[in-house]
Amino acid sequence: MRFLVVDDSRAMQSIIRRGLQKAGYSQLEIKLANDGLEALEIIKVWEPDMVLSDWHMPKMTGIELLAAITQQMLDVRVGFVTTETSPERIEEAIAAGALFVINKPFSDEQLLHAVLTSLENQPAHTKDVAPAPASQIPRDLQLPTSQGFAHAVNALTEHEVLVEAIDPIRLEDKLMPCVLGLYEDDTAKTRAVIIMDLRAACILGAVVGGVTPNEARQAVTRQSIDKKLLDGCKQVLKQAGDVVSDSATQRALRLRSVNIIPAIFPKLESIYARKEIARSDFEIAVVGFGQGFVTLVAT
């Protein structure tokens, strides 16, 4: 993974670089640039996966850099790390194609959350979870039982993941942040959503990804999931798609995307609010790791 950090302050370059090094990428390359002009030259030659840019810089500002990237059709994702807090400026950046704007000062967790979310979702479209029109629901979807879900997850790990069916969990703030996966059918239509609270995501990500219980607990405490845990979690989400199938075609669903969701958003609420919808709620637990909640909902 290649990151280009663009900031006229070497102290800030150092802070951002240290933050990125905590993301857990096994192959991480970071280059530094002092202004937009220097960055543009590096982008053309080095082709980074993501540019993290300051806004106010001499020679070429961050927003001018983003405009140049767009104009020259360079294939790179851009996020801002800036003291700029004006809503108009932030809107301008997002409209110009920035994936996020982080305000200085920031924590490593804030930085990693923004970066990982943006890289997992290209782009981060929560619109994909818009519920289907009522006339199309329910087109039957077979959601897994607790045994089916346990069987799928336990195929990935030597730890025993205990899964118990529970009453529907209310969608509420204490479940946030969470990991949200979208499943699609053969027609690329979104058919199901899976939500794991942070505990479940860290536990399952840890047991599949070979992460220690202590590291998983630390991730829960700091409310942030790193790359290694997220990779493990994605394996679980992918496997879970195999036990969700379309009744008509008997074909399993395919994991389309994985998002880290910091807060409840309206479209998610609207899905949860639908009473006629099929859903499965599970409590999962692994000895030594703890317990968490998983919900699968047909859209």
Next chain:
Amino acid sequence: MHKNSVSSLELYHLGCQVWSSLGSLQLIAAPVQPEHRCGLQRYVGVTMGALGYSLLLGVDTEVAANLATAMFDCPRTALCEADIQDALGEAANMLAGKIAELIGTTDGLGLPEHLSVLLVQADLLDAEVITESGALSEGLPVYLAISKNTNHVFNGT
């Protein structure tokens, strides 16, 4: 919610936010002493948008070096003068950003400018100091001020 002024206490709290974000550094509230206004070793100014406000951050070299050590995450001996200036400028930049957010200025921030004591003295004679706050960082004085009409200084003349 935006406002057009910042109290001394708010200014101090914003300073605390910036300091604490840079590692284990802390600011402790302390009264402003007259000599802090232009008697410290280093000053940085940042203009804040169309309202004509400017931030002035004053510290002694030891405080700036501590900031640099925290931001670069390296021993003091590995730092050069440019690193110390850079760290202090970035700290001032972050503080100015927090103030601009609080007062809701919609124009951009200027780049941090390192000011000589003479320029600060001249500036404070002409400028209208809106708010000022004192603090201690590891026992050493820190001076924070928001002033108006400081263009002659921040134009670098």
